[in-house]
Amino acid sequence: MTSLSDVTNNPISWTTDRLVEELYLNLMSIRRDKTARVYQGQAEHLIYRIPIHKPTPYFIVELSHLSYKVKKELHDLDDKSLDRVMKEAIGRIFENINERYFLLNVKKLLKWEIVKP
Numbered sequence: 001m002t003s004l005s006d007v008t009n010n011p012i013s014w015t016t017d018r019l020v021e022e023l024y025l026n027l028m029s030i031r032r033d034k035t036a037r038v039y040q041g042q043a044e045h046l047i048y049r050i051p052i053h054k055p056t057p058y059f060i061v062e063l064s065h066l067s068y069k070v071k072k073e074l075h076d077l078d079d080k081s082l083d084r085v086m087k088e089a090i091g092r093i094f095e096n097i098n099e100r101y102f103l104l105n106v107k108k109l110l111k112w113e114i115v116k117p
Contacts, residue, residue, distance in 0.1 A: 023089035030065045043093045051105045059112045
């Protein structure tokens with residue numbers, strides 16, 4: 001019989017889709033003052049600015065906000081895969097705000113950066 005700890009501590013790598021989902025959930029779980037979602041707030045601030053501001057603003061992710069497993073999985077990706085995973089997960093946050101506007105105006109311009117606090 002497999003215990004829950006065996007499943008969660010499994011050294012097997014996640015699929016790309018699983019990593020996108022976990023990263024998105026990880027980002028959406030970060031809150032300021034137990035109410036405001038930090039990354040949703042950042043997306044709300046940037047969504048209408050990205051298409052018009054020069055240089056294009058970056059969506060900033062703090063490394064300390066990511067779980068150990070998410071950090072490990074991201075670290076193991078090549079640059080192209082990392083970019084795809086980050087843009088898909090971050091894009092879902094923007095889609096929650098205004099899907100049509102994001103898809104037509106922001107998606108192609110989206111830039112991100114992971115920073116150490």
